[in-house]
Amino acid sequence: MSKPKTSANWRQLIRLVRETKPSKGLLAAALFLSIISTLVGLAIPLFTKNMVDSFSLTSLSLTQIVLMGVAFIVQAIAGGVGVYLLNRAGQKVVASLRDRLWKKLLVLPVSYYDNHETGETISRMTNDTGVVKGLISEHLTGFFTGILGVVGSISVLLYLDWKMTLMMLIVVPLAILILTPLGRQMHKISVGLQDETAGFTAVISRVLSEIRLVKASNAETVEYRNGQTGIEKLFRLGLKEGIVSAWVGPLIFFILMLLLVIIIGYGGARVASGTLTAGDLVAFILYLFQFVLPITQITNFFTQFQKAVGATERIAALLELGEEDHASGKPLDNAGRPLTLERVTFAYKAGETILDDVSFTMQPGKVTAIVGPSGSGKTTLFALLERFYPPTGGAIKLGEELIDAYSLPSWRSRIGYVSQESPLIAGTIRDNICYGLPHDVTDQELEQAARMAYADTFIHELPNGYETEVGERGVKLSGGQRQRIAIARALLRNPQILMLDEATSSLDSKSEIVVQQALNNLMQGRTTLVIAHRLSTVVDADQIVFLEKGKVTGIGTHEELFQTHALYREFAAQQLRIQEHRV
Template identity: 40%
Template sequence: MTATQKSVKRDIRRQQESGMWKSYIRLLFKTKLPWFWLGFLTLLNIADITLGLLLPAYTAQVASGVITSTVITGVVVVIVVRVLFSGIIRYIAKITSYKIDIRYRKLIWNRLMRSPIKLYDDVKPSEMISRTVNDTSQISAVISGLFPALVGMIYGTVYIAKVLYGYDWRLSAGLLLYTPVYVLSIIYYGKWNYRTHKYTQNRLAGLTQFLSELLVSIPLIKSFANEQKETERGKDNIQLYYRANMKRSLTAWVNTPLTSILNLVMELFVIVFGIYLVTQGTITIQIWIAFFMYVGMYFGMLETFGLMYTQIKQSQGATSRIAHLVENDLEQYHREQEVDSNQLDLEFNHVMFAYGDKLVLDEVSFTVPYGKVTAIVGPSGGGKSTILALLQQLYHPNDGQISFGGTPIEKFHLNNWRKLFSYVAQDSPLFAGTIRENIMYGLEREVSESELINAAENANILTFINEQPDKFDASVGEGGSSLSGGQRQRIAIARAFLRNSDFLLLDEAMASLDVKSEKAVQAAMSVLMEGRTAIVVAHDLSIIRNADQIILLNEGKVETTGTHDEVLRESDLYRQFVEFLNNTTEG
């Protein structure tokens, strides 16, 4: 690496660290902290340090032969009270930490619920869990533990410096000159320790991700007889983590000899120069003993500052991830107006949309008439599902406009807008819970048993439900794992029936189903679409053929629109598509 490259790398690292400090400070004010508890904890730390600062004076008197009942009582009282304070401070610190932790977790959860879908495209669910659980614990530990202690340490350091100067200015001057050397050494060590810690954590994250991805793909690995290659890849990842850990261990080991050497240098100065001043009669033996003990406390506090700095630096990785989340833009729910009428047409006007640098929709224009069935067809990756996502305002166009009755959809209150739609996807997600809870999910009104039965019957799932011992209260398992794909789809359709929205979005709702399930789902969908504005992404020819309008997408553009017969006449691509579906059905 050249000198220029090293310089550029240093500049980038400094900018990143500067940004981390800004994020760290901004994060402190993103939620309401328990200031009473933090203040109380700070006062306890100051009281504890104040008591500790009395010990050197008492000890110096004992060492110099001044042993009185007052001195002995003072030493005992200070020690006993400090022991009690230690337990109280730990307990209050835990309470404060829990209060901070729950505030940040609530803040993050609220942000997660209100963040746009784009955030979830950029950040993996496992990382979201880590931010909510692990990162908040780190920031709460720092705020509750280090900040109150920091105030106490600053107070103690200033107090000791004042006392030492009062004993002898020459000893204090030597101490003052050496302090910057000590502090800078600790700071540089803290930065080095932070970098090696971060590097190790990154390697551990890489190893964890590698193992989690590979272990769920064991059948695929064995099917391709790729065990040896993946074994070698696993060894390489483990070796990289081992090397990072060894470097981290070396960094941790350096801490003890470094602080020992730094302390030893100052202690030797105090001992040698102090003995000289005692022999010259400049100071008394009692002052020298007290000075020596205060110096030990002084550097103990400086060492604690170093540990605090190291812990803060280590927590900055967590705080930067939280800061990225809490500073992210949220969806705007309250807008200009409510949806006054549902009986209007949807219009796409020259809509362009890209996922990152990949253009998905290019100048797309079409109209979805109210009360009609519109089928969107075309090759995979052509933007069909993206249109449904844009309609629900999960994403927003990069250019162009989507309007409803001539009004841009981004002007409608977001919750008000999304309640217009019922959405049934290819693999409709279910929540762990009962069939009843999943069918009723998202409804804010009371639902009668007859309504529930009617929705299940229309969705062609009632017979299955009645066969369960607990009927509607039967568990669906985690993510609907105890149900087949067809059963999950029909529960999703029952949910759509119960929601009774004016607009229906069906996204490959019958893909990957067996013949029996497909027929049941198809029958339920036919009932569901009656009297509604339906937008269907499907490869089912019977649904497509019967649609009032077909929109043919090809490479992100609208190739043609019209009825089945019209599109069949105009498009070679659609004729190939229909021929393929016919052959598939016959096969």
């Protein structure tokens, strides 16, 4: 079972590298120069043989000395330039691979991120691609030149003395017998190491991104233990890798010494009997090193190859995942039509229904409020309208057409979304307001959006105005300031469909008033869907949809539902009590 899988993984790695379209000319030049360096290296022992056999000060000619010097210089230059070119090729391959992964990550559906931690994905992007780069830029030359060195050395040795060469080659099966199991063990360790590295990166990413929650919850000790567990696992796997590496070096040294003893002992006897010259023996010893050292390079290549195979499995699995289709579908020029849900059903997992047979229509330019207990599917409804997930049943239509008929970028460009959290990116206020727009925004347009969002006043009070850095996730701004920037962003997009996950629910009274004024500006003339937590929003809505456990149990105005829907009446009464308490 394991052999076919390994073979498939080898092919998978080669296919993945080929798909990055590496420069064949660059690779050919690098390998050519490395081969030249190896061939020159193979010629040097022959020079040495002749020098030893006819050694005397008078026999040394200027030509021989110059040729030896030129040979060393050519070997050094060809080898150095070859290594650089191969490193360059490796860097281009990994850059292309990372480019493919980054493009893929941006078009993967939201469901992928629901099931995978961010740190694990980052590890695929950085650590695994780095392993592939190391194989190409550091070990590929050693593999090809190593094979050439081994074949060349054996060929010359057979020419010099075939008996002594055959005696030397007896050790090769022993080396293969010893090193092959170590290579398999290294593959298992490297796969485990990559998995644990991804898991550890995920822990670090999660903790550091929520460091305020960690500190506020006094969870430093708990998170330290979680991190320590990952560190300990990496340590143990690193030790195993070190043990395998520790065996490889001494074993190769043992083989080298064994060969050296055989050659010196047997060769010395041949020299003494006159059947072998001293120069031949010196050349044999030099070729021995040119035979054993390439074997070390080849061994290192296969060790790295095993690591790269493990990394490739994960990269390929990520690249083969289904993605959002941004290309198909027609452009949406006008979203000012009724938006209808027809018997929509949805479940994140089979058997766990979140929305069940939901049907209602949102009229253009009108406000629809979604009310209901927590967990009734209100936020999931927004996700379906954004097309983060397809419905598992039913249909969502704009006018008479399914919303799937429109291209994703075109559809989403018509939607403005303001949530309770109002997520911001690390950057300036200008960056956040203009985020995602395909065109340059003038200062006048920026000011107009900020003014309508009631954000211009606090922005001008900041030392750097629109160039003020907001910090990671906007931590340098208050909740009300973040909400107004999110509203300014939505205004600048000028959407026809607006979705509000009641943006004032977590604000103080003063901020709530300002943000509500900004939302009123934003809602003018737009088809608006609001997850309602405030009675004021519900009372002013043109239509209220009451959701209970994923089902629509009431649709109507505030007055109609107050008279006919017991749970809605309880909700409204509770809101009145909250308002009286706040007053």
